[in-house]
Amino acid sequence: MNTPKSSKIPQQSDETASSMIPATQAEQGVSIAQQNEALSHLISSSQAGQQVGQQEPPSSWFQGVFSLENGHWGAKINDIPLGTFKSEIAAARAYDSAALKLFDNDFMRNLLLTGVTINEPLFHSIHNSEVIINMIKDGSYERNYKNFLYYRCHDIPYGDSVVMPTSLDAIKGLIFKELFRKEILLTECQNQNFLILPTKAQLCFEPLKSYRGEVWCEFKDRTNRSWAFQLCLLNNSQVYVFSAGWNKFFREMELRGSDIVLFYHYMDLRNFPDRFSYMIDVIRGVRSPRMQRRRR
Numbered sequence: 001m002n003t004p005k006s007s008k009i010p011q012q013s014d015e016t017a018s019s020m021i022p023a024t025q026a027e028q029g030v031s032i033a034q035q036n037e038a039l040s041h042l043i044s045s046s047q048a049g050q051q052v053g054q055q056e057p058p059s060s061w062f063q064g065v066f067s068l069e070n071g072h073w074g075a076k077i078n079d080i081p082l083g084t085f086k087s088e089i090a091a092a093r094a095y096d097s098a099a100l101k102l103f104d105n106d107f108m109r110n111l112l113l114t115g116v117t118i119n120e121p122l123f124h125s126i127h128n129s130e131v132i133i134n135m136i137k138d139g140s141y142e143r144n145y146k147n148f149l150y151y152r153c154h155d156i157p158y159g160d161s162v163v164m165p166t167s168l169d170a171i172k173g174l175i176f177k178e179l180f181r182k183e184i185l186l187t188e189c190q191n192q193n194f195l196i197l198p199t200k201a202q203l204c205f206e207p208l209k210s211y212r213g214e215v216w217c218e219f220k221d222r223t224n225r226s227w228a229f230q231l232c233l234l235n236n237s238q239v240y241v242f243s244a245g246w247n248k249f250f251r252e253m254e255l256r257g258s259d260i261v262l263f264y265h266y267m268d269l270r271n272f273p274d275r276f277s278y279m280i281d282v283i284r285g286v287r288s289p290r291m292q293r294r295r296r
Contacts, residue, residue, distance in 0.1 A: 060088055061173045061269060062110040064095035077102065083137045089167050094136050100124065101132040108175040111165040112222070113262060115283050116149070123148050171222070173270035176279065179204055179263045183285070186257040192250040195229075197240045201263075205231060205240050217242070219263065219280035227280060249280075258285030 060066060064077050065088060073091040075082040077098045085091040092110035096117070099107040101124050111117070123145050124132060135141035146162040180200040188195065197205075208215055208231065215231040227249050229242035255261070264279040 060091075062088065062092040062095065062170075063108060063175055064099075065091040065110070080133065081137070082133070083139065089165070089170065092170065093164055094141070097141060098133060098136055101129050105178060108177050108267060110175060111169045112171075112176060112264075112281055113178065113283065114163075114165050114169055115285075116162055117165060118260065118283060119149065119153065120145065122153065174266050174268055176264045176266045179265050179278075181260055181262045184255050184257055184259045184261065189255070189257050192247050193243065194232075195242045195246050195250075195261075196234065197242065201240055202238065216245075217278070219278045221280055253282055255282065256285070259283065260285060 060073070064075050064082070066074050066076075067088075068074055068084065073085045073088045075085060075091040075094045075098075077095055080098070082091075082094045082098055085094060089111075096109045096111055097120065099109065100120055105121070127135075132141070135144055142164055146164075149162050180198050182195065182198055216228050217231050218226055218228045220226055228245050229249070230244035232241050232243050233239065234241050249255075260283040262281045262283065264281065266277055266279050268275045268277065
């Protein structure tokens with residue numbers, strides 16, 4: 001965590017941003033294991049290409065995804081084959097869904113969460129791991145998940161069409177681990193000068209409790225724009241808040257009640273050695289008119 005003494009928002013380079021939020025020892029262990037897993041997938045993709053033909057097909061930046069000679073894409077996790085897919089993004093989605101079930105969100109995902117995939121744990125809660133993996137293998141997973149959302153989750157804002165993540169929800173060479181999320185409350189729309197962080201955020205910021213100076217946290221958004229927030233303890237309590245810098249983000253992103261702000265730890269596989277940084281993203285919580293009629 002960088003700790004500038006000046007009260008002005010620091011102008012930091014990508015290298016300094018990568019060390020701003022310290023990981024717990026457990027998270028560091030997970031990150032190392034996930035880094036090794038990511039590299040092993042890239043190696044296996046290359047080996048697969050050499051085995052199926054003399055000319056090696058292009059590899060994939062996504063975890064668990066590898067190209068096939070026929071132009072399709074394969075996916076696997078922990079040496080478990082997940083099937084063959086027509087697009088690289090579909091294979092990346094399959095890996096994320098399988099990893100969510102097997103690792104309970106403690107993994108580096110290929111695609112950023114969306115208003116659809118953020119509720120996958122609800123679907124997983126009614127199926128065991130074998131059922132989820134088999135649905136992915138036989139190609140019925142996404143169809144069954146969409147039906148689940150539409151017919152059984154009336155309190156979730158979905159309309160006639162449920163769209164799974166696309167290439168717009170991926171950034172080449174980056175894989176993501178969710179740190180915590182915060183749903184914007186109506187009271188927080190009225191007071192936009194600070195954001196009260198959830199309890200889960202304490203694990204990220206616990207090492208900073210004894211620090212007496214100012215602490216700033218920097219995140220990149222999908223457009224690679226940097227946002228810096230000052231981290232403070234609320235009234236000397238155990239509750240952390242983002243103060244300075246938050247109002248600007250709130251206004252420029254036009255946040256509203258029920259929007260969900262996600263905070264990620266991401267790894268950039270394009271650089272050697274792999275670089276760790278932090279990202280912020282928003283899922284809009286606008287309820288579709290049709291769902292409102294169905295709930296009445």
